[in-house]
Amino acid sequence: MAFSFNFDIPLKTEETTDKETIDGEAKDVVTKCSEASTTVPKKLKDAIEHKPLLDPLSHLENWVPETITIGALPPLLCLNESVFEKTASEREDSEEILAKTRTENSDLITGVYEGGLKIWECTYDLLEYIDDEGETFSGKSVLDLGCGAGILGILALKRGARKVDFQDYNSTVIEQLTIPNVFLNCEDGSDDEETGEKNGSPPTKKKALNASQTSPLDCCGFFSGDWNSFLTLLQKKKPSPKYDIIFTSETIYNTDYYSSLHSVFCDLLAENGIVYLATKSHYFGVGGGLNLFEKFVEQNNVFQMKHLKDVEQGLKRHIVSLTFKK
Numbered sequence: 001m002a003f004s005f006n007f008d009i010p011l012k013t014e015e016t017t018d019k020e021t022i023d024g025e026a027k028d029v030v031t032k033c034s035e036a037s038t039t040v041p042k043k044l045k046d047a048i049e050h051k052p053l054l055d056p057l058s059h060l061e062n063w064v065p066e067t068i069t070i071g072a073l074p075p076l077l078c079l080n081e082s083v084f085e086k087t088a089s090e091r092e093d094s095e096e097i098l099a100k101t102r103t104e105n106s107d108l109i110t111g112v113y114e115g116g117l118k119i120w121e122c123t124y125d126l127l128e129y130i131d132d133e134g135e136t137f138s139g140k141s142v143l144d145l146g147c148g149a150g151i152l153g154i155l156a157l158k159r160g161a162r163k164v165d166f167q168d169y170n171s172t173v174i175e176q177l178t179i180p181n182v183f184l185n186c187e188d189g190s191d192d193e194e195t196g197e198k199n200g201s202p203p204t205k206k207k208a209l210n211a212s213q214t215s216p217l218d219c220c221g222f223f224s225g226d227w228n229s230f231l232t233l234l235q236k237k238k239p240s241p242k243y244d245i246i247f248t249s250e251t252i253y254n255t256d257y258y259s260s261l262h263s264v265f266c267d268l269l270a271e272n273g274i275v276y277l278a279t280k281s282h283y284f285g286v287g288g289g290l291n292l293f294e295k296f297v298e299q300n301n302v303f304q305m306k307h308l309k310d311v312e313q314g315l316k317r318h319i320v321s322l323t324f325k326k
């Protein structure tokens with residue numbers, strides 16, 4: 001799958017296009033963004049909670065795990081995205097995103113497929129940041145928001161989080177990538193098991209958990225659907241969850257979604273919790289970026305945003321945190 005945003009996506013407002021790149025006029029843009037964010041262009045997907053199969057890898061032939069190794073972090077296993085290209089026709093895909101991404105040759109089709117089938121580069125930045133800071137997640141409740149492959153949540157799980165929920169826009173992503181990845185990293189209940197990739201031989205499939213074993217999967221929740229509807233779904237739970245940590249990587253490219261994203265932060269972050277947001281400076285062809293989101297956050301006056309790390313090579317990327325203003 002090509003690494004590109006769909007540059008043909010119609011931009012939401014002419015005003016946003018004209019001014020988004022001009023820092024000095026950002027205030028104007030923010031006003032436009034917050035207006036635009038209340039009018040979502042088309043019906044978005046309703047949220048649902050997914051119950052994982054006992055062995056979500058069992059129906060996959062020839063799956064190929066990749067190992068992500070960063071600093072002192074535990075190795076993180078992930079299905080290689082090529083598995084989707086090779087097996088698209090055999091897979092259940094009621095959303096038809098596997099077919100659409102191929103025919104449209106795009107990593108993003110607004111309101112249809114929001115990019116979760118591949119790992120985006122800011123996720124690696126955030127992993128490196130976590131490695132540098134030595135965060136352990138012990139006993140914490142974590143939400144991987146817009147999770148895609150779920151690598152950030154999986155790390156939290158492996159590092160002792162009490163509860164990890166995964167959310168992605170697309171149910172196909174949750175069922176065919178996120179859940180298998182979590183399973184892949186937690187099989188047999190042992191966290192740091194190796195892949196079996198030794199002496200150049202291919203990795204071996206490991207034994208699935210049997211029904212009586214307790215599994216790290218038991219402390220995971222999996223959700224698909226758009227953020228507004230996800231929030232409504234979680235607020236109906238008794239008690240409604242609050243998260244100590246919300247990870248969200250490469251999720252602020254579309255200004256139309258800022259309002260719902262901000263509401264998720266407001267309503268689901270614990271009082272002393274922290275949002276880690278990893279993002280590019282600007283998403284060309286789509287419209288959003290850190291500057292616009294920062295203005296949006298300032299205007300709403302609920303969170304304090306702190307810049308934690310800037311990556312200057314290539315297209316600028318950033319890690320920022322959001323915490324409630326006291």
Ligand SMILES: C[S@@+](CC[C@H](N)C(=O)[O-])C[C@H]1O[C@@H](n2cnc3c(N)ncnc32)[C@H](O)[C@@H]1O
Pocket residue numbers: 114115116117118119120121122123145146147148149167168169170225226227228248249250251257260
């Ligand atoms: C570009 S992908 C990034 C995936 C992953 N976080 C990563 O860095 O590899 C953006 C993700 O944000 C989520 N997303 C974007 N807009 C959304 C919306 N309006 N409602 C729910 N999820 C949304 C999608 O689930 C999608 O996977």
